[in-house]
Amino acid sequence: MAKKDIRNNDRHQQILQAFQAAVGPENVKDNPATVNAYYGDWLPPKLLGMSVPPEFVVLPNGTLETQAVIKICNRYKVPFIPVGSNQWSLTGSPNRQGTVIIDCKRMGKIHEIDEKNMYAVIEPLVTLAQLQAEAYKRGLYIGSPEASATASAIAGHCFQGMWGVGYRLGVAYRNILGIEWVLPNGEILRTGSFSLDAQNGFWGEGPGPDLRGMLRGYAGAMGGFGMVTKMAVKLHPYPGPKTWPVRGTIPNQISELPEDRFKWYIIKYDSLEGAINFMYEIGKAEIAGVVQKWPTVYYIWWWANSNEQYWTEWQKRTFQDNVKNAVGVCLWGFTSPKQLEYEKRVLEDIIKETGGKPIKQEVFDLWVPRTANNWIRDTHGSRMMRPSGTFLALRLQTDTLKYAVDHVRQGYEWVEKFSPPILDCDGPDWIGGYDFGHFGFGETDFPVEKRAEDIGDLMNKLLAMTKEDVQNGLENGIGPFLGGPYHQMAAPVFNYEHLLKGIKKAIDPNFVSNPPHNIDPNA
Amino acid sequence: MIKELRDIVGAKNVLDNEEALALYAQDRSLSAPKKPFAVAKVNSAEQIQELIAFANKTFTPLIPSSSTIHFYGATLPEHGGVVVDLSGMNKILEIDPLNRKVKIEPGVTWHQLQQALKEHDQMPLNPLFPHPGTSAMTSSLEREPMLIPKYEYGDPVLTMQVHLGNGQLFRTGTASDKHTYGAYPEGPGIDFWRFFLGAQGTMGIVSWLNIKTEYRPKYQKAYFVACDELEDAADPIYKLQRRHIGNECFVLNRFLLAQLLCKEYPKDFTKLMDDLPPYTIILVIAGAPRRPLERIAYEEEALMEIATDMKFEAAKTVGGVAGLGTAILDMLHDLPADGPYWKTRYKNSTQDIFFITTMDRAQGYVEIAQGYAAAYGLTLNELGVYMQPLERGRACHLCFSLPCDLDSEQDRQRIATLHTELSQTLFEQGAFFSRPYGTWADMVYRHATTYTATLKELKKIFDPNNILNPGKLCF
Numbered sequence: 001m002a003k004k005d006i007r008n009n010d011r012h013q014q015i016l017q018a019f020q021a022a023v024g025p026e027n028v029k030d031n032p033a034t035v036n037a038y039y040g041d042w043l044p045p046k047l048l049g050m051s052v053p054p055e056f057v058v059l060p061n062g063t064l065e066t067q068a069v070i071k072i073c074n075r076y077k078v079p080f081i082p083v084g085s086n087q088w089s090l091t092g093s094p095n096r097q098g099t100v101i102i103d104c105k106r107m108g109k110i111h112e113i114d115e116k117n118m119y120a121v122i123e124p125l126v127t128l129a130q131l132q133a134e135a136y137k138r139g140l141y142i143g144s145p146e147a148s149a150t151a152s153a154i155a156g157h158c159f160q161g162m163w164g165v166g167y168r169l170g171v172a173y174r175n176i177l178g179i180e181w182v183l184p185n186g187e188i189l190r191t192g193s194f195s196l197d198a199q200n201g202f203w204g205e206g207p208g209p210d211l212r213g214m215l216r217g218y219a220g221a222m223g224g225f226g227m228v229t230k231m232a233v234k235l236h237p238y239p240g241p242k243t244w245p246v247r248g249t250i251p252n253q254i255s256e257l258p259e260d261r262f263k264w265y266i267i268k269y270d271s272l273e274g275a276i277n278f279m280y281e282i283g284k285a286e287i288a289g290v291v292q293k294w295p296t297v298y299y300i301w302w303w304a305n306s307n308e309q310y311w312t313e314w315q316k317r318t319f320q321d322n323v324k325n326a327v328g329v330c331l332w333g334f335t336s337p338k339q340l341e342y343e344k345r346v347l348e349d350i351i352k353e354t355g356g357k358p359i360k361q362e363v364f365d366l367w368v369p370r371t372a373n374n375w376i377r378d379t380h381g382s383r384m385m386r387p388s389g390t391f392l393a394l395r396l397q398t399d400t401l402k403y404a405v406d407h408v409r410q411g412y413e414w415v416e417k418f419s420p421p422i423l424d425c426d427g428p429d430w431i432g433g434y435d436f437g438h439f440g441f442g443e444t445d446f447p448v449e450k451r452a453e454d455i456g457d458l459m460n461k462l463l464a465m466t467k468e469d470v471q472n473g474l475e476n477g478i479g480p481f482l483g484g485p486y487h488q489m490a491a492p493v494f495n496y497e498h499l500l501k502g503i504k505k506a507i508d509p510n511f512v513s514n515p516p517h518n519i520d521p522n523a
Numbered sequence: 524m525i526k527e528l529r530d531i532v533g534a535k536n537v538l539d540n541e542e543a544l545a546l547y548a549q550d551r552s553l554s555a556p557k558k559p560f561a562v563a564k565v566n567s568a569e570q571i572q573e574l575i576a577f578a579n580k581t582f583t584p585l586i587p588s589s590s591t592i593h594f595y596g597a598t599l600p601e602h603g604g605v606v607v608d609l610s611g612m613n614k615i616l617e618i619d620p621l622n623r624k625v626k627i628e629p630g631v632t633w634h635q636l637q638q639a640l641k642e643h644d645q646m647p648l649n650p651l652f653p654h655p656g657t658s659a660m661t662s663s664l665e666r667e668p669m670l671i672p673k674y675e676y677g678d679p680v681l682t683m684q685v686h687l688g689n690g691q692l693f694r695t696g697t698a699s700d701k702h703t704y705g706a707y708p709e710g711p712g713i714d715f716w717r718f719f720l721g722a723q724g725t726m727g728i729v730s731w732l733n734i735k736t737e738y739r740p741k742y743q744k745a746y747f748v749a750c751d752e753l754e755d756a757a758d759p760i761y762k763l764q765r766r767h768i769g770n771e772c773f774v775l776n777r778f779l780l781a782q783l784l785c786k787e788y789p790k791d792f793t794k795l796m797d798d799l800p801p802y803t804i805i806l807v808i809a810g811a812p813r814r815p816l817e818r819i820a821y822e823e824e825a826l827m828e829i830a831t832d833m834k835f836e837a838a839k840t841v842g843g844v845a846g847l848g849t850a851i852l853d854m855l856h857d858l859p860a861d862g863p864y865w866k867t868r869y870k871n872s873t874q875d876i877f878f879i880t881t882m883d884r885a886q887g888y889v890e891i892a893q894g895y896a897a898a899y900g901l902t903l904n905e906l907g908v909y910m911q912p913l914e915r916g917r918a919c920h921l922c923f924s925l926p927c928d929l930d931s932e933q934d935r936q937r938i939a940t941l942h943t944e945l946s947q948t949l950f951e952q953g954a955f956f957s958r959p960y961g962t963w964a965d966m967v968y969r970h971a972t973t974y975t976a977t978l979k980e981l982k983k984i985f986d987p988n989n990i991l992n993p994g995k996l997c998f
Contacts, residue, residue, distance in 0.1 A: 114881075116761060116881075116883060117881045117882075117883070117917055117918060118914075118915065118916075118917040119917065139765075168675060169675045169676065170675060170676030170677070171709075173709060173714065174675075174676045174677050183973075183977070187973050187976070187977075188973060189973045189974060189977055190971070190973065190974065191974065192957075193879070193955045193957075195970075195971040195974040196955060196967065196970050196971055197953055197955075200953065200955075202881060202917075202918055203879045203918055203955055203957060205666060205717075205720070205721060205957050206666075206721050206957035206958065206959075207721075207955075207956060207957055207958070207959050207967045207968070207971060207974070208721050208722060208723075208957075208958070208959055208964075208967075208968075208978065208996045208997070209717070209718045209719070209720065209721055209722040209725075209726055209978060209981070209996070210717035210718065210720055210721060211717075211718075211974060211977055211978065211981075212714065212717055213713060213714040213715055213716065213717030213718045214713055214714075215713075215714070216709065216713060216714050217709055217710050217711075217712050217713040217714055218709045218710045221713065234675075234914065234917060236675055236915070237764075237765045237766070237767065237915060280621060283623075284623075284738060284812055285811055285812055285813045286738065286811050286812075287811070334766065334767035335766045335767045335768060335821060335822060335825045336766070336821060336824070336825050336828075338820075338821035338824065338825075339767070339821050339822075341821075342814065342817050342818055342821050345814060345817070346811070346813045346814055349813060349814070350813070398697065398707045398709070399697045399703040399704050399705075399706045399707050400621075400622045400703075400704045400706045401622075402621070402622070402704070403703055403704055403706075434676075435674075435676040435735070436674070436676075437622075437623070438622065438623055438624065438676075438681075438706065438735055439622070439681075439706040439707045473700065473701055473702065474700060474702055475697070475699065475700045475710065475711055476700075480710070487712055490711065490712075491711075491712060494699045494700065494710075494711035494712070495691065495692075495693055495694070495699065495711070496693070496699070496711045496712040496713075496715065498689070498691065498984070499691075499693075499712075499715065499984060499985070500712045500713065502983075502984035503713075503980075503981065503984060506977075506980040506981070506983070506984065507977065507980065518712070518713070519712075
C-alpha cells in the first residue's frame, strides 16, 4: 500500500497555513525534496537511522517572524529545531515525526560593527569567516573553532567554541555580549545592554543575575532553549593585514602572515608531560596568541588534500615520527614588531629550559604554510573527513592542563581497545590551553570506519563508557555533546536535575524546543 | 526562633540585642535603616545549610553579609529576618600557583588575599583601591571592575560552592565533579555560575569561590597623562588598549585623585586640588615573569610613539606632585589592611553612581552629572569621576562619587535627591546599570520586562520561598 502523504492531512494544512501567514508562503517548505535535505549529514544519527525528515522547513526573517513561528509551534505543540549553518546534525536533525526546522537562511545581516568599541551585532546566518573578513578590514579579529569558520557565528558562540586562539581570547562563551533570543515559549528575551536598549548590545552581563547562563554549558543548549536571532559579539585587536593572505589555488593554497607580527614554532618533547609543562610556562609568561598541543592525526587531517594523500603520507610516517608530543605556538606582535622580538626571546628561553626541540625543518616547511594558520582562521575543518568520511571523539574534558593529560591518556586506552573500527591514529591527544593557561581542554579525536554496523557498535560502547563515568561521578567523555539524553543521565549525579528541569519547564512549558534537549522535564 | 538559631550557630554567635542589630540595620548608603530580627554569625557550610532549612521552615528571610562594610544597601533586610554574617569564614582554602587560581571563603579581604598571594608571586585582580573591609569574594561575585583591563577573557570567577534557597548544596563548573581542580566555570549542564553573579545574595549563599590570580610583577613603571576633560582621556586609552600596552589603566578626576593621595587632610588635599589636572590617566607598565625589563621597554616605546602621534604627554607625574609614581605603585602593592577609606577623606561617606558605557559616550554623562551636581550645590571640585576601561577599552565602568556627610540630615537629603534624579537621567540617556542596587532596581527592571519575568521564574526554582535577601533586585 502506498505511504499516505502527510501533506494531505488537515492538521498539516492548518499548520502550513499558519506558518505561511507568519513568514510568507514562499518561506515554508514541506515538499519531500526539501525536507529530505534537512535530516542528516556525516554524523552518526542518520547513518544509524536515528533521524527522520522534518515535516516543515520554515524560514523566518528576523526576531518577530521567528517569534511568530515559535508561537505557532506552541499552539499546535509541534517540536521545532533552530538551525544555523546546519553543519552539525547530532542535535540538529529531527528525532521525531512532525518536527519543524527553523532555518535562519533569511537572517544573514551584520547589523553593526562598532570598530571603536570592538563589537559586532550579527544574525544567525552570518558565518565566522564572514565576520572575520569584516573584522580584519578594521584591524579587529574574532576566533573560530576547528570545526570550520564556515559555521554560523551565533551557533558557534552558543555551542562549544574552543577556538584556536582560545588561549588568548578564551572560550566563545566569554565573547557573547547582548542577545536577542526567542524563548521556547515564544517570548522575546533580550539580555545584557539589549535588555534596556534593543539597539545597543555592547555589554553582556545583567542587569543583575546573568541570564546568559541559560544559553550554554559545556556544549550548548542544543536548541533546547529557543532560538537566538541576534547577538552582539566581542571583536579583538588584531595586528594582521586587512585581508587574509593566501596564495596559490585550492587545494594547494598557502597562507603566510606578516613575519614582523606573527611567528610559528612547533616544539616537540619526549613526553606529554614535557609538552604540558611547556604550555604552562608560556601561559605564565603571558606571551603568544595560539598555544596548542595537537595530536599527530591533526597534522595530517588538516594538511592532506585527498584521502589518497592522507594514507600515503600516513604510511610514510612523516608526522608520526616528527610531531609526537609537539606543541604549536604562534607569537603575535600586538603592540609592535618589538613585542614579537621580545616574545621570541622569551619563548626560546622556555624551550631551552624545558628541553624542547623544534621539529625537523622539512616537516615544519611542509606543514606550516599550508596548515598552521587554520588555527587562526580555520578553513580546513572538513578535512577531518579525509581518512574515512567521518570521525568520532571521546574524553572531552576541560579543567586544568594537568587534568587534560590524565584524561587523554585514558582516551588512548579506549582508542586502542576499539581499534578497529577506530583507524590507526597514533594516540589522538588534543590539548589546548585557554585564558592564558588558566584552564586546559583535552579531547581524543579519531577517524573511524564509516560503516553503520561498526559505528553503531562503537557508539554503544562509548555510551556505555560515558554511563560508567557518570556513575563514578565523572562529568566526562562525549556526554555533554549528546545534550538531552546525557543530561537525563548526568543531572541527578551532578546535582542539577531539579534546576535544569525547572528552567526547561518554565521556559518551554509545551516541550517543543528540540526535545529531548536540553532535558525532558517529565522524564 | 532565637533558640533555634543558637542551636545552629552556637549561642555566642547569635546577636539580638538592640545595639548589635542597629549596626546591621544600616550601612554607608543613604538607604533608610532596616533592622534585622537577629544576626547569625556562621563559620561553616553546614551551618549555612541548617540556616536555610530553618528559614524555609519558618519563611524567615536570610540576608547574607560577607564583610563589615557595605555601600549600596545590599545587606539591609528589606523584609526583616536574619542577617547571615559570613565575615568569620575568612580562610584562604587553597592557593594553586600552577593553575593561577585561589579558593577563598566569603570573609577574605583584598588585603588578606593580596598578602597571601605575594608569597607565591601571584596577585588578585582587585577593583580600585577597595575599602580595607571589603570581601574579595563579594567584589568578584558582584562584578566590581578590575583595575587591569588587559585580559580579553574578562571576569575572574571560576567555580563556587553555593547554598541555594531551595536547600540544595550546589557546585558550579567543574567543581561539580569531585575529581577535578575546579578550574572551569561552565556546567554542570548549563552555565549556572552566571546566575550567582550580580545577584546580591538573592540566588544563593556562596561559601567558597575559586577565582583567577595573575603573576605579580616585580618591575613596574607608572605613567600619568593629564587631561582637561574626560573625553581627552578616551582616545589615548582606546589606542593604548588596542596596542596591548600596560597593566593597570584607569582615569581619576582631580577630586578623587587628591583624596587617594592625601596623607593629611585637609592640608595635602587642598594642595593637591590646586596642583592636579582635572583628569589623570594612570597607566602602569609592568614586566612579565621573564625578561621583565625588556617587556617594559617595548611597551614604553610604543606608549611614547602613541603619545607623540596623539600629542599628549605621558609623564612620571602630573601637577608637579613629587613621588607620584612610587605612591601609586606602593598603594597597588599593599592594599590597606585598616585605616580610613580614601574615598571618605572629604566627607564621611561617598554615594556612588556607576554604570557601564563606552568611553566615547563618557563625556556626555559627565556633563549631565556636572549639571545636576551644580544644581544641588556641589562644585566641580566636589564631584568624583572614575573611569575604568574594561576588556581592552571595549567598554568602561563610569562612576560618579557624591560626597555626603552622613551625620547631617540636610546633606543626606540633598545628596539622596541628587543621587536619585541624576541616576534616573543617566539611565534615560542610555547608561547601563548592570548592577542595580537599591532604587536602581525598580528603575531598571520596570523596563527590562521579559528579562525580569524570566529572572523571577528562575528565582522560583532556586529559592521558591524567597528567603534569600527578599526585596532586592526584582524579587
